[in-house]
Amino acid sequence: NTVVIGGGTGFIGRALGTLLHKKGYQVINISRMPGPMNIVWDELEYRGLPPSTAVVSLAGQNILDPKRRWTPGFKQNVWNSRVNTTSSLAKAIAKAPEKPKVFVSISGVGIYPPSSTAEYTEDTPTQPTDFLSELAIAWEGAAKLPPEAGVRQVILRSGVVLGRFGGMVQQLYLPFFFGVGGPISPGTQYLPWIYIDDIAKMIQFSIENEKVSGVLNGVAPQVITNKDFTSAFAKAMWRPALIPVPKFALDLAFGSERAKIMTEGQKVIPKRALEYGFKYDYPDIDSACRKCARLFDDF
């Protein structure tokens, strides 16, 4: 039982690898760096896909890296690191003489335009309206396998993944710890989110459940705003959250095109995951934030 994970060394990939190991799977990561359980992308191309039951696509340059300016070169990096890696996996699957049973590929809720009124489910038609939606559409397109490949396909449109050791929480931890964290104005923007253990579990669910196919919104069932997240996180950290971060500061620091991830949001419903009977371990923001805060105490 082997699962090949493109980008398996990352925040979500590490959580998924740990979960799969516990369940008795073997994991092979595809990485830019060679390593004991890694193969590099070139090797995938010239040697082909290692025999496996499932393939997962999770690679991607960290879009919210505060050290990187939002230049055309960096945007290209953000694009290629998702679209090209996913397409390499799809090509390797199509060429493999022994096919995996399932290909799970991640994408983002940025495929839906930010809105304070619209409610999005997997049935909502998508169209390119900005950089993030164009990227997500191309990314999902790169994952498409020809039907004759006979491989089940699942696309997970992930919300912001919350966990102590990666993504947004890792960047917010220190300001909140020192009591200078706060909501991002206006605060009323939706924050589609999911706890790290749940996105890993949803990937495992997609691998193991033969009925699951097509798009699933990878978000928690509780819809929250940025202000709701801030209060829950501050409460879990026993800190105040008084100082709002103005939108213009984030636009300036990140460039407004990507600052959108924080300054705007979408109301996303995990309709299909719930219909399939997926059970969340952290369905509400209070329990997820408590876990994010508590983990730190363990170290």
Ligand code: NDP
């Ligand atoms: P990480 O930032 O942890 O990166 C995942 C892996 O991608 C890295 O370990 C790295 O593997 C590989 N990678 C990074 N840069 C490049 C590059 N320039 N070219 C090729 N590979 C690269 O991501 P997460 O685990 O947080 O997220 C995984 C995927 O899920 C990403 O595509 C992300 O866009 C998507 N997603 C994440 C969300 C989140 O909140 N975390 C929300 C929605 C979607 P290595 O160094 O081994 O090559």
